[in-house]
Amino acid sequence: GAVVSQHPSRVICKSGTSVKIECRSLDFQATTMFWYRQFPKQSLMLMATSNEGSKATYEQGVEKDKFLINHASLTLSTLTVTSAHPEDSSFYICSAPRGGGGYEQYFGPGTRLTVT
């Protein structure tokens, strides 16, 4: 099956610093990737749609300047949390559709961000 990786799996950063999370599709190309945020024991909340070659589309209520998304290539999207604060601590998950009409999305293993 299709594989999506995320790096790092865990990161701890200090308040005020920025942290970058990478999402890679390992065996297929993805012109679109999605970024989700998940709080403990809650569902996935879509933050933004990452589009290769164009600007990301953010969901209502998501700060564009805080969560910078760059879809650098057909296999890589990055999420940068800028000027992180403790309330940004969460589990971040990316996904990518493989296409071909199946509409199935493949999820990365997630990144746990802790801001101290």
Added chain:
Amino acid sequence: AQTVTQSQPEMSVQEAETVTLSCTYDTSENNYYLFWYKQPPSRQMILVIRQEAYKQQNATENRFSVNFQKAAKSFSLKISDSQLGDTAMYFCAFMDLRGGGSNYKLTFGKGTLLTVNP
């Protein structure tokens, strides 16, 4: 906007028994997909089963099957012969196909935590 409702926050079942998880959704669209995803303690999201709205036949995948009632906007998941490894959070998800292939947005329900007891 579409909404997905899972009314059972938690459920438990004995090993080898059958359990059904409920999901309802609200949409005015006619062309969409429905999914059940599983999230075990590792937190890796795993696709369990999917259903195309235009198909009347209920999808099945080994021990997993769905009861898709389009008119009632209901999409329940039945797990037969439950196994300890089925213990996980289960999310029902809706995908509107209006945007075509470039818009694979998923709307998730709040999830049902299923525990399989030995």
